Amino acid sequence: MRIKKSWVGLISLAAIIVAGCATGAGTVSEESLGLRKTNLYTETSTTGDATNYNKAEAGKSTKFERAFENAPPMIPHNTDGMLPIKIGNNACTGCHMPEVAADMKATPIPASHFASFRPKTAIAADGRITKEGKEVDNTSDFKTVTHKLDTLSSARFNCSQCHAPQSTQEPVVGNTFTPDFSKNGAKRSNLIDVINEGVQ
Ligand code: HEC
Ligand code: HEC
Known part of the structure; x- marks a missing residue:
């Protein structure tokens, strides 16, 4: 059940992103996805306040x-x-x-x-x-x-x-x-x- 739910979440997120692009809203940058506005793939430049x-x-x-x-x-x-x-x-x-x-x-x-x-x-x-x-x-x-x-x-x-x-x-x-x-x-x-x- 848990796996299925998370798949539903992922699919709807993907749908939102695709819909966003299709309606000309532009691409969603990686940096804007998280609360921290830094590269999500590395911790090196990320420090807490x-x-x-x-x-x-x-x-x-x-x-x-x-x-x-x-x-x-x-x-x-x-x-x-x-x-x-x-x-x-x-x-x-x-x-x-x-x-x-x-x-x-x-x-x-x-x-x-x-x-x-x-x-x-x-x-x-x-x-x-x-x-x-x-x-x-x-x-x-x-x-x-x-x-x-x-x-x-x-x-x-x-x-x-x-x-x-x-x-x-x-x-x-x-x-x-x-x-x-x-x-x-x-x-x-x-x-x-x-x-x-x-x-x-
Ligand atoms: C020199 C006196 C003094 C000492 C020592 C002191 N306090 Fe205070 N405390 C105050 C005063 C006066 C206030 C009200 C806010 C202000 O005027 O700065 C206050 C406010 C507080 C409050 C907030 C109360 C409220 O109604 O919201 C807490 C909790 C508190 N103190 C806890 C502590 C603790 C725990 C310590 C020890 C680590 C401590 N205080 C040491 C004088 C003191
Ligand atoms: C086990 C947790 C605990 C510890 C230890 C503790 N408190 Fe509290 N304190 C609370 C809680 C919960 C409240 C709010 C509810 C209540 O009245 O107990 C509170 C409320 C207060 C208030 C607000 C009083 C008011 O009338 O609004 C003051 C001032 C305060 N504590 C000071 C102290 C000081 C100074 C010490 C150490 C000598 C201390 N407390 C230790 C949990 C704690």
Whole structure:
């Protein structure tokens, strides 16, 4: 089936090209077929666009639009000297912890990072699984539980695991996706409130 489908694609592409020529549209150049406008048969003169991270210091950068509700926001400022994050050296928390964020004009680390979503789980000798004190047959039926923590969750310590700087390069193919934000979702995340959204 797969082979046949790709043949159909090839034949229609050929038909388009032939039709293009026949109607006097001229020949289609190899260079115009790909997204890169260079010779398709060699890589030697083909280089990717340079990555272009924001040079603006924290406090002077412009935030990026969120890709969708509760997407981890991209880092808009320079991270020179901040990475890699080490156990005794996490510059990010120095500006983003809720108690200092307002003074630093930084977005505070959200409530979801001060919570554990892992259910208390036990497995009995007979293999029966208990989650949050309830025996469960199918572990995927279990709703997410939220255990609020007094400190930043250790699962969130390594910020750059999820938050990355974003290159200001123009994408080769424009993005036409428009996210559907509820309430303040476009500016502030609310994951902790909607963690079970869509779960039956
Ligand atoms: C010197 C203080 C400072 C440090 C250190 C810092 N930030 Fe920031 N951060 C800011 C400020 C202020 C903003 C808001 C944009 C601006 O004004 O530049 C911001 C914006 C952000 C945003 C975008 C938030 C949004 O609402 O869109 C993210 C994500 C972020 N920082 C992550 C990090 C991470 C991860 C680190 C560590 C690698 C870090 N920051 C280190 C001050 C800081
Ligand atoms: C496991 C992935 C992960 C890690 C690690 C992580 N974040 Fe996040 N972060 C997210 C996601 C997903 C969101 C958006 C949804 C939410 O609220 O949790 C977010 C949201 C944020 C926001 C936006 C808050 C708002 O109100 O809009 C800030 C600021 C932030 N994180 C900072 C940090 C910093 C600083 C660290 C390190 C101390 C960190 N994050 C570690 C995934 C992560």
